[in-house]
Amino acid sequence: MRMVAVIAAAALLTASACGSGKNDTPPPATVEVFTWWAEGGEKAGLDALVARFDADCPGQRFENGAVAGGAGVNAKQELTRRMARHDPPDTFQAHAGAELLDYIDAGQVEDLTAYYESWGLRDVLPAGLIDDLTVRGKIYSVPANIHRANVVWTNPAVLAGAGITTPPKDLPAFIDNLAKLKAAGVEAPLALGRDWTQLMLLEAVLITDLGPDNFAGLFTGRTDWRGAPVTKAVNDFTTLLGYGNLDRDTLDWPQAERLLIDGKAGYQLMGDWAAADLEAKNFPGYGWFTFPGNGNTFQWLADSFTLSTGASNITGTECWLKTVSSATGQQLFNEAKGSIPARVDVPSSGFSPYQQSAMTDWKSATQVPSCAHGSGCSQAWQSAVNAALRSYSTSPDPATLQAALAQAATQFVRP
Known part of the structure; x- marks a missing residue:
């Protein structure tokens, strides 16, 4: 019996020694x-x-x-x-x-x-x-x-070549600058990408033409998508698309940004993640301004x-x-x-x-959400709007686009 006890005690000590080792630490x-x-x-x-x-x-x-x-x-x-x-x-x-x-x-x-x-x-x-x-x-x-979504990024050298040295004060002035760039031979005055990037541009125009309060109301049901201010915004958006690159639907935003870096575009509307990307691509001399007419509005x-x-x-x-x-x-x-x-x-x-x-x-700015990036609308609503924009690229009819936007709101708006 004594021998059994000694063996048991030795086994206990061995187990205790093993348990105190570093390998006993639980994995994270x-x-x-x-x-x-x-x-x-x-x-x-x-x-x-x-x-x-x-x-x-x-x-x-x-x-x-x-x-x-x-x-x-x-x-x-x-x-x-x-x-x-x-x-x-x-x-x-x-x-x-x-x-x-x-x-x-x-x-x-x-x-x-x-x-x-x-x-x-x-x-x-x-x-x-x-x-x-x-x-x-x-x-x-x-x-x-x-x-921030409603930012325009610039290639200052391209703008200077067309005689543009200051940011446009409003949307008509911005359109005038795009016309100057086109007349100066710039391939794509406004660099554009695929559907969701076009929705960003449309939203910036809507903020200008409706004001921040009525813009935010588009996603709560307070503002009518069929109204005259939205009609104006869709027409202004159509004008801006006319100064963009024809292959916009095949490009994601970094490829559209490359047009800006390479001097083939003067402007690009894009969120402010573009700043870090432009610097990472060794283009630190970019300029920026809030989309013309958006005033003190921060689209977040x-x-x-x-x-x-x-x-x-x-x-x-x-x-x-x-x-x-x-x-x-x-x-x-x-x-x-x-x-x-x-x-x-x-x-x-x-x-x-x-x-x-x-x-x-x-x-300090007035804050408004973005449907293009999910703060203003659901994923289903966003998908419906992007589909409408893709259709618009192949059949550009402003009235049809506005009707599709209104239909999406009717289907997806929630209190």
């Missing part, structure tokens, strides 16, 4: 973060955010679920497939605002309102943004940044993150969301990506001149 829990940030400034921003997450969230490991594709088109399709087979990532990137309605209605994302209270986000995010993020009294995503979109219903690692996802929403996380991410913090308490030092000007405007 994985947080799958699904994005479409796969290259350029977007990837650099994500890497900066991941480094902060690693520091803030010991015991958690970031798993990159990135799916590349302009404006998230490919990622959204893959996310839809995963949701359909009940295989959600822990958290996924989505444009904040109305784009989330489909996920909310399907019960695929969790209510994050309590985090806004406990993390003090209501005190550091603009009230207008909070209002746009709120759906039926609840908030379902945390914004990582803010982008935000990349945001959710907590998926059925997430396998809720604790890790909460830590990711807290990092995303923190002042330090937003500073590191946006400095690299070229966007600006959604928070208004982040210092502007360390940001580019463009970003500093946008940060100032974000605090």
Whole structure:
């Protein structure tokens, strides 16, 4: 019996010794973060955010679920497939605002309102943004940044060659400048890309011709898509298309931007992610101005993150969301990506001149959402509008386009 006891004691000591080794440390829990940030400034921003997450969230490991594709088109399709087979990532990137309605209605994302209270986000995010993020009294995503959609980027050398040295003060002056560029032999005075980039241009024109309040009302049912101001905007949009490149439907925005860089275009309407991209492509001498006639209007979109219903690692996802929403996380991410913090308490030092000007405007400008980027309309509505624009490219009839826009609003507008 004594021998049995000795053997048992030795076995216990051996087990204890094994248990105290370094290999006994549990492996980190994985947080799958699904994005479409796969290259350029977007990837650099994500890497900066991941480094902060690693520091803030010991015991958690970031798993990159990135799916590349302009404006998230490919990622959204893959996310839809995963949701359909009940295989959600822990958290996924989505444009904040109305784009989330489909996920909310399907019960695929969790209510994050309590985090806004406990993390003090209501005190550091603009009230207008909070209002746009709120759906039926609840908030379902945390914004990582803010982008501005209604910006025109310029090639100053091309403009100077046509005698243009100052930004146009209004839309008629902008059209005059486009005519000057065309007369000077510029191949595509206004660089254009595929459907959603054309929707961005249409929205900028609508802001000019309707004003910010009536523009925002287009997506709530307050403003009639069949009205005379929209008719004028569609006609102005048609005029602008006439100064663009004929192959616009085959180009994504970086290919259209290449026309600007190569001197084949004078202007491009694009979101302010273009600033980081232009610098990355060694074209730092670009110019910019708010779309003519938009005045002090900031058309916003935000990349945001959710907590998926059925997430396998809720604790890790909460830590990711807290990092995303923190002042330090937003500073590191946006400095690299070229966007600006959604928070208004982040210092502007360390940001580019463009970003500093946008940060100032974000605090004071009139904020309106973007249908092209999901803050103003649902994905289904956005798809219907993009389809109408594709049809318009092959059969350009302004009345038909306006009717299609009105029909989409009738079908998809929600209170």
